[in-house]
Amino acid sequence: MKLDGKDTKVFELMRRELDREEYSLILIASENYVDEDVLATQGCVLTNKYAEGYPSKRYYSGCAYLDEIESIAIERARTLFGVEHANVQPHSGSSANMAVFYAVLERGDTVLGMDIAHGGHLTHGARPSFSGKWYRAVSYPVSAKNEMLDYDEIRGIARKERPKLIIAGASAYSKIIDFAKFREIADEVGAYLMADIAHIAGLVAAGLHPSPAGHAHFITTTTHKTLRGPRGGLVMCNADLAKKIDSAVFPGIQGGPLMHVIAAKAVALRQAMTEEFKEYQRQIIANAKHMAKRMADLGFRIVSGGTDNHLFLVDLTPKNVTGNDAQIALEASGIMVNKNLIPFDTKTPGVTSGIRIGTPAVTTRGMKEKEMEVICEMIDSVLKRPGDTSFMDGTRERVREMCKGFPFYSRIYDI
Numbered sequence: 001m002k003l004d005g006k007d008t009k010v011f012e013l014m015r016r017e018l019d020r021e022e023y024s025l026i027l028i029a030s031e032n033y034v035d036e037d038v039l040a041t042q043g044c045v046l047t048n049k050y051a052e053g054y055p056s057k058r059y060y061s062g063c064a065y066l067d068e069i070e071s072i073a074i075e076r077a078r079t080l081f082g083v084e085h086a087n088v089q090p091h092s093g094s095s096a097n098m099a100v101f102y103a104v105l106e107r108g109d110t111v112l113g114m115d116i117a118h119g120g121h122l123t124h125g126a127r128p129s130f131s132g133k134w135y136r137a138v139s140y141p142v143s144a145k146n147e148m149l150d151y152d153e154i155r156g157i158a159r160k161e162r163p164k165l166i167i168a169g170a171s172a173y174s175k176i177i178d179f180a181k182f183r184e185i186a187d188e189v190g191a192y193l194m195a196d197i198a199h200i201a202g203l204v205a206a207g208l209h210p211s212p213a214g215h216a217h218f219i220t221t222t223t224h225k226t227l228r229g230p231r232g233g234l235v236m237c238n239a240d241l242a243k244k245i246d247s248a249v250f251p252g253i254q255g256g257p258l259m260h261v262i263a264a265k266a267v268a269l270r271q272a273m274t275e276e277f278k279e280y281q282r283q284i285i286a287n288a289k290h291m292a293k294r295m296a297d298l299g300f301r302i303v304s305g306g307t308d309n310h311l312f313l314v315d316l317t318p319k320n321v322t323g324n325d326a327q328i329a330l331e332a333s334g335i336m337v338n339k340n341l342i343p344f345d346t347k348t349p350g351v352t353s354g355i356r357i358g359t360p361a362v363t364t365r366g367m368k369e370k371e372m373e374v375i376c377e378m379i380d381s382v383l384k385r386p387g388d389t390s391f392m393d394g395t396r397e398r399v400r401e402m403c404k405g406f407p408f409y410s411r412i413y414d415i
């Protein structure tokens with residue numbers, strides 16, 4: 001990375017972040033490493049251009065090339081996910097979700113989403129977000145029996161609460177989501193179904209998780225998690241809802257689209273059509289399954305009994321350490337995870353009984369089952385002595401050495 005600009009303060013911090021990403025084990029389930037093509041596209045002159053509107057219907061002159069780029073992104077999203085319509089303009093997953101609310105709900109309407117304390121997302125009806133403030137939000141839990149979705153229970157809640165929108169999707173759920181069952185429930189109560197596949201979009205694209213296409217009225221996603229594109233959002237639907245969703249995104253909730261990001265989405269969507277990407281997604285799941293099993297062997301409790309996707313939740317109660325303390329100790333050791341509530345947690349969201357572990361980023365670096373074993377062993381050793389700074393320093397060095405064996409940005413930048 002060339003860091004000889006005039007703004008040395010910011011450039012130095014960028015350099016340190018590059019170093020952190022290169023020499024840490026990133027196990028935050030929602031993070032990934034984009035390649036140089038996606039990075040370069042995001043850092044290009046398209047950032048200069050206003051293009052309010054949609055291809056061929058812009059409010060500014062000079063949009064000819066942008067029209068083509070956005071059309072390519074739309075076409076690729078439609079092909080990859082097998083949908084009739086795609087809007088590639090949402091700035092984020094939250095904006096994509098907000099656009100769906102804006103398209104089909106009035107303020108005060110009832111929405112039913114997964115409880116945030118059980119794996120749902122802020123925008124699925126949590127109180128501090130627009131989704132819980134401006135709408136009557138009710139939630140479904142995971143079953144107390146097995147910490148999995150219980151579709152009979154969800155059906156019962158839907159019958160009682162009569163939501164106008166049901167949200168299927170999660171930020172911290174490790175099992176398969178049955179979108180067809182969700183659609184049955186939505187039809188029974190006359191609700192729209194929105195599938196938020198932000199976490200699992202890459203798996204869905206690769207055919208490794210059942211697709212919500214053909215079941216959900218709306219599919220929303222981020223583009224930067226398992227999908228491994230730029231930070232942004234995407235919303236898809238059938239042709240009959242296209243007008244509603246387009247006018248909800250612009251001019252409903254957004255102004256000018258981020259055309260450099262849309263171009264980078266197009267680049268990433270093309271990458272996601274390759275056999276190499278499918279193989280990458282297969283390895284993400286293999287790595288997550290392997291880690292979850294190994295962690296269980298080491299005496300940790302895995303929420304929902306294991307994983308079918310890219311992540312799993314670890315209940316730290318048997319190890320007598322909180323999620324917050326674990327996050328701090330692991331970060332000091334060069335291992336990035338996030339503290340996470342587990343279903344029916346008795347601790348606060350700032351403390352938590354669990355951590356969430358995801359494999360998309362380490363898999364991008366080329367790490368496989370063998371490396372997952374080493375990572376589990378390092379996590380276990382650190383959490384046996386969370387206050388031992390010299391042990392954490394030693395682990396930090398081990399992590400650095402391990403990362404050197406799987407270079408990523410150091411292949412293209414002088415770090």
Ligand code: DSN
Pocket residue numbers: 029030093121171198
């Ligand atoms: N913040 C994301 C996550 O970490 O899961 C969800 O948007």
